[in-house]
Amino acid sequence: MPSKDRTPSPSLDSFPAWCSPSAGPSLNTNTKTKTKTKTPPPHICAKINAQVAANPALGRPDFDFANHVRSRAYTIQTFEFEDGGESAVLLDTGVERLLPPAFAPPYAPFRTGTGPGPGPGNGTFVIGDAGENGLGMFAARDIPSGALILAEHPLIVAPYLMGISVRLADVYAELFRRLSPESRHDLMALANSRPVGECGALEAVVRTNALGIQLRVPDVEYPEIATHRAVFVNTSRCNHSCGPNARWEWDTHTFALYLSAVRPIMHGEEITIQYIACTAPRDERRAALEALYGFTCRCAYCTLSPDATEKSDAARVWLGEFWGSLPPFEAWCLERGTLTSPSTPSDEDRSENGEPEPEPEPETDPRIRAHLTALRLIKHEQLHVLDPERHVDEIAMCFGALGDREMFRAWTRRVRDAKVGVVGVCSGGAGAEGEGAEWEGEGKGARGEVFRKWLERPESFPTWGWKVGFRDEREEEEE
Numbered sequence: 001m002p003s004k005d006r007t008p009s010p011s012l013d014s015f016p017a018w019c020s021p022s023a024g025p026s027l028n029t030n031t032k033t034k035t036k037t038k039t040p041p042p043h044i045c046a047k048i049n050a051q052v053a054a055n056p057a058l059g060r061p062d063f064d065f066a067n068h069v070r071s072r073a074y075t076i077q078t079f080e081f082e083d084g085g086e087s088a089v090l091l092d093t094g095v096e097r098l099l100p101p102a103f104a105p106p107y108a109p110f111r112t113g114t115g116p117g118p119g120p121g122n123g124t125f126v127i128g129d130a131g132e133n134g135l136g137m138f139a140a141r142d143i144p145s146g147a148l149i150l151a152e153h154p155l156i157v158a159p160y161l162m163g164i165s166v167r168l169a170d171v172y173a174e175l176f177r178r179l180s181p182e183s184r185h186d187l188m189a190l191a192n193s194r195p196v197g198e199c200g201a202l203e204a205v206v207r208t209n210a211l212g213i214q215l216r217v218p219d220v221e222y223p224e225i226a227t228h229r230a231v232f233v234n235t236s237r238c239n240h241s242c243g244p245n246a247r248w249e250w251d252t253h254t255f256a257l258y259l260s261a262v263r264p265i266m267h268g269e270e271i272t273i274q275y276i277a278c279t280a281p282r283d284e285r286r287a288a289l290e291a292l293y294g295f296t297c298r299c300a301y302c303t304l305s306p307d308a309t310e311k312s313d314a315a316r317v318w319l320g321e322f323w324g325s326l327p328p329f330e331a332w333c334l335e336r337g338t339l340t341s342p343s344t345p346s347d348e349d350r351s352e353n354g355e356p357e358p359e360p361e362p363e364t365d366p367r368i369r370a371h372l373t374a375l376r377l378i379k380h381e382q383l384h385v386l387d388p389e390r391h392v393d394e395i396a397m398c399f400g401a402l403g404d405r406e407m408f409r410a411w412t413r414r415v416r417d418a419k420v421g422v423v424g425v426c427s428g429g430a431g432a433e434g435e436g437a438e439w440e441g442e443g444k445g446a447r448g449e450v451f452r453k454w455l456e457r458p459e460s461f462p463t464w465g466w467k468v469g470f471r472d473e474r475e476e477e478e479e
């Protein structure tokens with residue numbers, strides 16, 4: 001039961017594009033040109049290289065800005081979508097070549113925007129007052145875990161790092177000029193948290209509201225950072241929480257973002273996302289949000305008592321390192337390596353967040369114990385963005401490998417309920433209002449069949465009895 005790997009949304013740094021005059025490729029707004037360029041001054045390259053290397057979200061410790069600039073050429077254009085949306089984009093010509101000739105329609109009910117201020121949303125969310133945090137997005141109905149909240153195209157997209165010799169402000173001004181008056185209005189109505197005078201108003205709005213989307217950069221001599229800044233009318237209204245109840249995913253095929261619930265969200269509850277990965281300790285998270293987005297996080301997980309913060313930090317760091325330190329499933333089947341569990345929060349702590357996961361039996365296998373601990377900590381820290389289903393999946397696989405019919409069936413039912421019974425989209429569609437709209441499941445047929453087969457005949461599960469088999473073989477060898 002392999003589950004889909006999700007990469008965390010990368011955070012955005014705040015250093016300016018290289019602005020040295022007449023040394024980088026120029027911005028060509030009409031044609032796709034490749035300009036021979038001089039290498040930027042070494043002090044600029046060194047500064048940018050250091051900043052990229054220091055940002056783990058970019059994953060490029062070896063980045064070389066001089067090479068990057070030498071191989072760059074950009075186009076600037078407006079995409080108009082059949083659903084009425086529009087995006088003004090500045091793209092590397094290599095990125096642009098990889099885009100489909102026409103974008104597929106979004107996979108789901110779509111709404112381009114709700115206007116600049118508090119508004120009706122799409123029947124699933126509304127934009128409203130979030131107190132000290134300004135405006136925010138709120139659930140306009142109960143939203144089940146896994147359900148899609150909205151899909152939307154970005155208003156503006158530009159590379160995070162531009163090897164370009166024009167001022168960043170001019171790039172954004174040109175993108176802005178290409179938008180319709182409504183889109184310009186929506187864009188400039190978004191929040192601005194940058195200090196006055198740090199940069200122009202437009203750039204400040206982009207920096208405050210941009211999410212880091214990934215657009216692959218192909219066939220260039222020096223493959224570069226795929227992170228691009230993208231600003232959205234609605235999703236950019238979502239405030240950050242270190243225990244968010246929603247996640248967004250970018251899809252290049254439809255050139256759209258999909259926002260979905262990671263746990264049930266109650267009617268009226270604020271819909272939050274994470275701007276940075278939230279498995280770092282509190283002080284690191286706060287410092288990153290301060291540096292990257294210019295605000296001090298006020299979420300419930302950043303304002304715990306010192307004692308609770310210490311426990312929360314330990315749990316988050318442990319969860320963040322979990323998959324990297326877990327020996328491969330096959331190695332576990334061969335009994336090579338285990339993963340030790342950290343100390344877990346006490347029962348009283350856990351009761352705040354609903355029913356705790358059941359304590360594992362003392363004789364439970366260490367790998368299964370570790371997954372159970374992870375599930376408990378995810379629930380306690382409200383870190384459902386970390387995919388609790390992945391742990392449920394693995395627990396079912398482990399019980400399968402151990403040949404434990406009862407537990408395999410119990411956990412496989414949980415996997416099935418999460419994957420098959422799960423809601424997909426709000427069938428009321430864009431603009432559906434009131435109680436009439438229903439949540440539809442997806443993929444019930446074929447996937448449901450597979451689960452039925454495994455539940456009826458656990459031996460048909462691909463890795464059934466593996467661990468027992470290897471143990472028996474070893475015992476025979478030893479004899």
Ligand SMILES: C[S@@+](CC[C@H](N)C(=O)[O-])C[C@H]1O[C@@H](n2cnc3c(N)ncnc32)[C@H](O)[C@@H]1O
Nearest residue numbers: 133134135191193209236237239240295297298
């Ligand atoms: C992308 S905007 C989010 C929408 C914004 N609240 C609005 O009024 O449009 C980001 C800004 O919202 C505020 N914000 C978001 N999450 C916050 C949090 N957890 N704590 C404090 N301020 C937050 C900060 O001012 C931040 O710069």
